[in-house]
Amino acid sequence: MRRFLNWFSNDLAIDLGTANTLVFTRNGGIVVREPSMVVINKLTNRIEAVGREAKEMLGRTPGNVISVRPMKDGVIADFEVTEQMLSYFIRQAHGGRRFPARPRIVIGVPSEITPVEKRAVKESAMSAGASEVFLVEQAMMAAIGAGLPITEPSGNMVVDIGGGTTDVAVISLSGTVYSKSVRVAGNEMDSAIIQHLKRKYNLLIGERSAEQIKIALGSAFPLKEEMRIEIKGRDLVEGVPRELVISDEEIRDALAEPVATIVEVVRMALERTPPELSADIMDKGIVLSGGGALLRGLDQRLREETGLPVVPAEDPLASVVLGTGQLLQDIDLLRKVQIR
Numbered sequence: 001m002r003r004f005l006n007w008f009s010n011d012l013a014i015d016l017g018t019a020n021t022l023v024f025t026r027n028g029g030i031v032v033r034e035p036s037m038v039v040i041n042k043l044t045n046r047i048e049a050v051g052r053e054a055k056e057m058l059g060r061t062p063g064n065v066i067s068v069r070p071m072k073d074g075v076i077a078d079f080e081v082t083e084q085m086l087s088y089f090i091r092q093a094h095g096g097r098r099f100p101a102r103p104r105i106v107i108g109v110p111s112e113i114t115p116v117e118k119r120a121v122k123e124s125a126m127s128a129g130a131s132e133v134f135l136v137e138q139a140m141m142a143a144i145g146a147g148l149p150i151t152e153p154s155g156n157m158v159v160d161i162g163g164g165t166t167d168v169a170v171i172s173l174s175g176t177v178y179s180k181s182v183r184v185a186g187n188e189m190d191s192a193i194i195q196h197l198k199r200k201y202n203l204l205i206g207e208r209s210a211e212q213i214k215i216a217l218g219s220a221f222p223l224k225e226e227m228r229i230e231i232k233g234r235d236l237v238e239g240v241p242r243e244l245v246i247s248d249e250e251i252r253d254a255l256a257e258p259v260a261t262i263v264e265v266v267r268m269a270l271e272r273t274p275p276e277l278s279a280d281i282m283d284k285g286i287v288l289s290g291g292g293a294l295l296r297g298l299d300q301r302l303r304e305e306t307g308l309p310v311v312p313a314e315d316p317l318a319s320v321v322l323g324t325g326q327l328l329q330d331i332d333l334l335r336k337v338q339i340r
Contacts, residue, residue, distance in 0.1 A: 010025075010101055010103055011025075011026070011103040011104040011105065011106075011328060012024065012025060012090065012093055012103050012104075012105050012106070012328075013025075013105075013106045013107075013321055013324035013325040013327065013328055014086075014089075014105055014106070014107045014108070014125075014321070014324070015107075015108050015138070015141075015318075015320040015321035015324060016036070016071065016082075016086070016107050016108070016109070016121065017036055017071065017074070017162050017163055017164070017320075018036060018069070018071045018072060018073060018074055018162060018163035018164030018165070018185075018186075018187060019035065019036060019162065019163025019164070019186055019187065019291060020033065020034065020035055020036055020163065020291070020317070021034055021035075021036045021051075021085070021086075021089055022317075022318060022320070022321035023089055023090070023092070023093045023321070024321045024322065024324065024325035024328070025093055025325075025328075026325070026328045026329060028093075029325075030318060030321060030322075030325075031092070031093045032051075032089050032092050032093050033317075033318075034050070034051030034052050034089065034092075035051055035052060035054065035055040036069060036070065036071045036085065036163075037050070037051065037054040037055050037058065037067060037068070037069055038050050038054055038067075038068045038070060038081050038084065038085050039053075039054040039057050039061065039065060039066070039067050039068070040065070040066055040068055040081070041064060041065050042064050042065070042066060043064045047081075047084055047088075048065060050084075050085055050088045050089075051085075051088070051089070054067060055208070058206070058207060058208050059206040059207065059208055068081050070082040070085055071163075071164065072164060073110075073164040073165055073183040074109065074110040074113070074138075074162060074163075074164040074165035074181070074183070075109070075110065075113060075114075075117040075120070075121070075164075076117065076120040076121060076124055079120060079123070079124055082124045083124045083127045083128050084128075086124060086125060086128035086129075087128040087129060090103065090105075090128055090129055090130075101131070102129055102130060102131035103129070103130060103131065104130065104131055104132045104133075104134070105125050105130040105132070105133050105134070106133075106134045106135075106136060106324050106327050106328065106334065107121060107125060107133060107134070107135055107136070107324070108135075108136055108137070108138040108141045108320045108321070108323075108324050109121055109135050109136070109137065109138060109339070110137075110138055110164075110165045110167055110181040111137045111138070111139055111167050111169060111176070111179040111180070111181045112179070112180070112181040113135075113181075113339075118135060118339065121133070121135060122135065134327075134334060134338045135338060135339040136324060136327065136334070136337050136338055136339060137167070137169065137176065137179065137337070137339065138160050138162070138165075138167050138320050139158050139159075139160045139167035139168065139169035139171075139176070139179060139181075140169060140171060140176060140323070140337050141319070141320045141321075141323035141324045141327075142158050142160040142167070142287075142289040142290065142313070142319040142320050142323055143156055143158040143169065143171050143287065143323065144322075144323030144324075144326050144327075145289070145313065145315075145318065145319035145320060145321070145322035145323030145324070145325075145326070146158065146287045146289055146313035146314070146319050146323070147313075147314070148171070148284075148287060150171045150172075150174055151173065151174050151333070152172075152173070153172060153173050154172060154277070154280040154284075155170055155171075155172055155177070155273065155274075155276070155277030155278065155279075155280035155281045155284070156170070156171045156172065156280070156281075156284065156287075157169070157170050157171075157269065157270075157273075157281045157284075157285075157286045157287065158171070158286070158287045158288075158289060159262070159266055159286060159287070159288050159289070159293075159302075160289045160290045160319070160320065161185050161186065161262060161288070161289070161290040161291065161292025161293055161295075161298075162185050162186065162290045162291065162292065162320075163185055163186040163187050163291065164183060164185055164186075164187055165181050165182065165183050165184075165185050166181070166182050166184055166185045166261075166262050166265060166290075166292065167179065167180070167181045168180050168181075168265050168266055168269045169269075170269060170273050170277060170281070172277055172280075174333065174336045174337060175336075175337075177273065177274065177277060178269055178272050178273055180265055180268065180269055182261060182262075182265050184258050184261045184262065185258075185262075185290070185292055186211075186214075186290075186291050186292050188258045189214055189218065189255050189258050189259075189292075189295075190207060190210040190211050190214060191210070192254050192255055192257060192258055193205075193210040193213055193214060193218075193251060193254050193255070194207075194210045195254075196250075196251075196253070196254035197231075197233065197244075197246075197254075198236065201244060202235060202236040202237050203231075203233040203234070203235060203236070203242060203244055204233050204234045204235075204236055205231065205232075205233040205234075209231065209232075209233065213229070213231060213246075213251060214251070214255075214295075215294075216229050217229060217246070217247070217248045217251040218248075218251055218252075218255060218295050218296060219248055219251070219252050219255075219295065219296035219297045220252070220255065220259045220295055220296070220297045220298040220300075220301040221296070221297025221298070221300040221301045221304070222249075222252070222297070223248050223296065223297065226247055226248060226249070227247065227248040228245055228246065228247045228248075229245070229246065230243055230244070230245050231243070231244050231245075231246060232244075255295075259295075259298070259301065262292070262298075263301065263302060263305050266286065266302060266305070266306065267305065267306065270306060270308075281308065282308060284309075285308055285309030285310055285311050286302060286306070286308055286309070286310045286311070287311055287312075287313055288302075288310060288311070288312045288313065288316065289312075289313040289316045289319035289320065290316055290317070290319070290320070291316065291317055293312045293313065293316035294312075294316060294317075299311065299312055
């Protein structure tokens with residue numbers, strides 16, 4: 001066993017997400033937790049900022065400087081930028097210095113990733129400095145990170161709602177019995193808020209503002225007390241800045257479509273689960289992970305729709321990387337769950 005632990009002693013587990021990237025080391029735990037964003041100067045083709053610093057610049061850069069999200073819907077949209085972003089995060093994980101040995105890397109990816117997308121993730125990580133890359137399903141990793149007994153002969157259901165994709169999986173005996181990935185998640189919710197305000201009030205807001213509104217007011221089930229905030233944007237008719245007060249009910253209406261899609265995917269998974277495993281899920285319930293699990297009332301909405309217990313993971317944002325990190329200490333489990 002000691003030999004297996006040493007085998008992965010300097011290596012990394014990465015949750016390469018559409019919205020955020022997290023990096024885990026066996027000795028340091030989660031050492032990087034940054035937005036998956038890069039700012040590039042188009043004139044010099046140089047990267048000006050990565051991660052948190054890049055997100056602060058979103059919507060505030062001059063014309064020759066652009067903010068890029070190299071990940072889209074859970075997969076690589078810009079190979080070169082992803083490679084440079086990964087290189088930056090790998091250096092950061094090793095304290096900002098170049099590491100003497102090329103690390104092995106375990107990366108969580110959506111369950112319905114295509115062969116071309118798999119190859120892009122692997123090649124990007126190799127170009128960023130990895131010696132070997134293992135791919136694992138995000139929903140499986142979320143289940144492990146949430147503490148579900150995935151190696152036992154019983155049904156475990158996890159719903160991982162990230163930035164670009166929602167992954168639903170039913171797991172038993174270290175294998176996926178059923179999985180479904182839809183490209184509707186946190187970013188789609190932000191877009192729904194932008195479109196709602198544009199359509200109803202002729203008010204244009206940016207991505208950062210939409211995310212802040214979602215965090216402040218977003219909900220999937222009626223709240224006990226009404227919440228209101230003041231928002232700022234540009235009036236599309238007058239072309240001038242404008243303020244507006246909106247309520248949680250209004251944002252709940254804006255989010256109705258993406259939330260309904262997530263609910264429908266969960267219901268479909270339950271319909272296709274074998275009866276014996278369905279009985280286990282009735283007892284244990286459904287575990288929610290990912291940033292979308294933080295949406296107010298989503299657990300209550302799913303309880304109402306399915307009649308099952310629904311529980312958010314202890315640390316929803318970190319479930320995938322914590323599960324992936326556990327594989328650094330369990331090579332046998334990694335061999336069972338890796339995508340081949």
